[in-house]
Amino acid sequence: MDEITKYGLRLPINLIIKGTENNKRQTDLNAVELEKLKQSRCLAKLRYLSNLRSQQTHDCPICLTTVRDAWIVYPCAHCLCVTCFNRLTRR
Incomplete structure (x- = not known):
């Protein structure tokens, strides 16, 4: 059962905090994944350019x-x- 349906608009404070923490964790995870993707792309470019430099x-x-x-x-x-x-x- 949905928490809002169960409690109406009067959600217990522990559910409000839990939801806020979950949203923050998800946002942090998304930011970490985005940075990993950016890093991967930069490393790929660096490898490619390094390879170009080494070729005659x-x-x-x-x-x-x-x-x-x-x-x-x-x-x-x-x-x-x-x-x-x-x-x-x-x-």
Whole structure:
């Protein structure tokens, strides 16, 4: 049975506090999970960029040609040659 239905609007103080504590715990858990997700994304970007730095040549994942001078790095850390970037942005 629902607590509000059982007690009406006159909930015992222990139920009010319990509900408040549960909401705070859930909010804290959600914040922790969000921070873990952000950290995971940052670490993935760092690994990707570290890998790029260690490579001698960079290949465009779209046209598969070796990128020599000009290339674009997206916020997600993926790289494209300028030609493919221009083709994609025209559409």
